[in-house]
Amino acid sequence: MSVRTVGVKGGMSVTRIPYRVLKVRFREGLVGSDFAGSMALLEAVPARQAVNPLMSFFCSGDLLLRWRAISGMGAVVSRLADSEMESARVVMRRLMWTLNDESGGIGWGAPEAMGEITARHTALASEFAGILVSYIRTDCNFLEHPVLQRGVLWGLGRLAHARPELVADAAPFIHPFLASADAVHRGHAAWALRALGDDQLGGRAASLSRDSDAFPFYRDGQLLEMSVAELAMGKPPAG
Numbered sequence: 064m065s066v067r068t069v070g071v072k073g074g075m076s077v078t079r080i081p082y083r084v085l086k087v088r089f090r091e092g093l094v095g096s097d098f099a100g101s102m103a104l105l106e107a108v109p110a111r112q113a114v115n116p117l118m119s120f121f122c123s124g125d126l127l128l129r130w131r132a133i134s135g136m137g138a139v140v141s142r143l144a145d146s147e148m149e150s151a152r153v154v155m156r157r158l159m160w161t162l163n164d165e166s167g168g169i170g171w172g173a174p175e176a177m178g179e180i181t182a183r184h185t186a187l188a189s190e191f192a193g194i195l196v197s198y199i200r201t202d203c204n205f206l207e208h209p210v211l212q213r214g215v216l217w218g219l220g221r222l223a224h225a226r227p228e229l230v231a232d233a234a235p236f237i238h239p240f241l242a243s244a245d246a247v248h249r250g251h252a253a254w255a256l257r258a259l260g261d262d263q264l265g266g267r268a269a270s271l272s273r274d275s276d277a278f279p280f281y282r283d284g285q286l287l288e289m290s291v292a293e294l295a296m297g298k299p300p301a302g
């Protein structure tokens with residue numbers, strides 16, 4: 064493996080690992096059976112260097128790789144924030160920029176990564192939770208792309224399960240997605256609302272409890288086939 068020392072920080076040399084090397088290493092680790100081990104692999108790489116390779120996987124057609132890269136981004140940026148808060152803010156702003164029409168991109172994975180990062184880091188959550196909520200507010204930064212909406216709902220659910228007090232005001236904006244024709248919208252919305260203590264789930268609890276439409280739902284490093292009903296009722300996946 065080719066590496067080079069690019070500078071000194073805090074009295075210690077900083078080693079630059081080539082981007083392509085990191086991509087190969089991360090890809091192999093993230094799709095392996097040892098999810099905890101893959102997270103430990105990321106810990107061994109300087110946080111700033113890990114960001115770009117992880118972000119490159121957000122567009123991957125391999126769903127497990129994509130989702131685990133999002134988990135990895137949460138771990139890396141949370142670690143970065145502990146030592147270089149402004150650098151972590153730069154990453155958050157970069158994710159936000161990809162969701163801006165002027166960026167020329169679409170922002171795949173950005174809302175999920177924002178949710179994962181804010182779920183892991185208190186200070187970043189206090190600064191950016193409101194922005195994540197704004198992406199489902201029609202009076203604010205509403206994202207019209209249905210797939211991006213899936214990501215925002217998952218991101219809000221991830222944050223709500225970790226820090227419900229920061230997104231308690233999001234419930235009214237999540238409710239409309241319970242009536243979506245998209246099962247992923249309904250499932251992610253129901254999962255988020257359960258974390259917010261919305262037991263009635265916007266008055267649709269009865270119909271949601273019979274909603275058998277299923278899709279791959281990401282949780283704790285795994286993709287689980289779960290129905291909207293299971294997510295709405297807080298039940299584990301069948302089988």
